[in-house]
Amino acid sequence: MAGRSTEGSAAVLIIDLDAIVDNWRSLSRRAAPAGCAAVVKADAYGLGAAPVVRALLQAGCSEFFVALVDEGVRLRETLGDAWPRNARLHVLHGALPGEEADCLAHGLVPVLNSVDQLARWQALARQRDHVLPAALQVDTGMARLGMPPTVLGRLAGEAHGLAGIAPTLVMSHLVSAEDPDDPVSRLQLELFQPWRQRFPAALGCLANSSGIFLGPEFHFDLVRPGAALYGVKPVSGQANPMRPVVRVQARLIQWREIGAGEAVGYNHTWRANRPTRLATVSVGYADGYLRSASNRSQLRFNGVAVPLVGRVSMDTVTVDVTDIDASQLLPGALFDVVDEVQDVNALAAEVGTNAYEILTSLGTRFRRQYRGGAINA
Numbered sequence: 028m029a030g031r032s033t034e035g036s037a038a039v040l041i042i043d044l045d046a047i048v049d050n051w052r053s054l055s056r057r058a059a060p061a062g063c064a065a066v067v068k069a070d071a072y073g074l075g076a077a078p079v080v081r082a083l084l085q086a087g088c089s090e091f092f093v094a095l096v097d098e099g100v101r102l103r104e105t106l107g108d109a110w111p112r113n114a115r116l117h118v119l120h121g122a123l124p125g126e127e128a129d130c131l132a133h134g135l136v137p138v139l140n141s142v143d144q145l146a147r148w149q150a151l152a153r154q155r156d157h158v159l160p161a162a163l164q165v166d167t168g169m170a171r172l173g174m175p176p177t178v179l180g181r182l183a184g185e186a187h188g189l190a191g192i193a194p195t196l197v198m199s200h201l202v203s204a205e206d207p208d209d210p211v212s213r214l215q216l217e218l219f220q221p222w223r224q225r226f227p228a229a230l231g232c233l234a235n236s237s238g239i240f241l242g243p244e245f246h247f248d249l250v251r252p253g254a255a256l257y258g259v260k261p262v263s264g265q266a267n268p269m270r271p272v273v274r275v276q277a278r279l280i281q282w283r284e285i286g287a288g289e290a291v292g293y294n295h296t297w298r299a300n301r302p303t304r305l306a307t308v309s310v311g312y313a314d315g316y317l318r319s320a321s322n323r324s325q326l327r328f329n330g331v332a333v334p335l336v337g338r339v340s341m342d343t344v345t346v347d348v349t350d351i352d353a354s355q356l357l358p359g360a361l362f363d364v365v366d367e368v369q370d371v372n373a374l375a376a377e378v379g380t381n382a383y384e385i386l387t388s389l390g391t392r393f394r395r396q397y398r399g400g401a402i403n404a
């Protein structure tokens with residue numbers, strides 16, 4: 028198309044793979060001598076599972092987790108021969124009925140969360156006449172996935188309760204790990220400890236990102252961080268030790284001047300009390316920039332904070348750029364939406380959600396650009 032910028036008008040999501048690798052290394056050091064896995068579910072929290080996994084494999088990570096069989100299948104197909112024989116990919120939800128053969132064919136290891144999942148994996152083991160690897164999840168309080176301790180206890184006590192299964196991990200998931208003062212973490216730790224001893228051939232695996240910071244007792248044999256790899260702050264009320272990973276930039280479409288008393292956007296939720304210069308920027312809730320940021324957050328232009336005024340629209344936001352010289356406001360100029368000043372943690376606090384939701388909302392409409400990661404350039 029004539030006149031179309033080669034850069035495109037879509038907002039840009041810049042992902043720093045070296046920062047992800049650094050974050051993995053620092054979590055590994057903190058967890059040592061336990062191993063450190065990487066959780067790459069939901070397309071690596073929206074950042075692109077394949078490039079993230081390639082970078083982490085290169086750094087020496089060999090244990091990965093996705094949530095769904097489909098996610099695992101796609102990842103293994105994308106990586107092809109680049110997937111090393113010694114690396115393992117666990118599926119946190121386990122296999123739903125009918126997914127077992129696919130799971131096995133792609134070398135995925137299911138987490139067995141229920142008696143039903145266990146029975147179906149055992150049936151496949153019998154059918155193939157093979158002992159099959161699987162992780163065992165015990166529910167220590169999350170009440171979401173996993174077998175109650177009494178149920179797993181009964182199975183482990185029966186001669187053939189776990190026949191056909193070679194347990195890779197025995198795992199559980201913490202409820203409030205980001206809050207070091209919540210006593211539920213210690214209760215879960217005490218409930219989990221006997222299970223680690225019960226399956227000596229399996230790795231004990233309890234801590235998510237925040238769990239790593241609860242101390243060495245929580246590390247067992249393998250920790251499984253997700254969010255902290257991607258720059259999310261692991262401990263509430265403390266400084267963030269993780270490197271920022273994402274930057275989001277969006278382009279100026281046009282600007283205008285309105286008079287005092289004039290209002291902006293859907294439902295006129297903001298009204299100017301002075302003559303105001305307004306810029307319309309090409310990012311909206313369809314890009315994952317949450318509508319709850321309306322009138323609450325800001326973008327930055329050359330380091331200057333410019334507040335959002337009026338509602339976030341599907342494809343645009345409007346910002347007050349009265350303090351920016353009009354000569355700088357060229358169509359296509361870049362505004363920072365997420366950067367080191369206002370990272371995913373700060374944005375989450377402003378709009379009233381957590382940084383996980385900010386990350387995973389950042390949509391497919393962005394142009395993704397990767398930095399670092401050596402072979403991923």
Ligand SMILES: *Cc1c(COP(=O)(O)O)cnc(C)c1O
Nearest residue numbers: 066200235236251252253254255
């Ligand atoms: C998502 C998830 C993780 C990773 O948690 P983070 O808080 O992102 O580190 C670990 N374990 C389970 C079971 C999960 O669902």
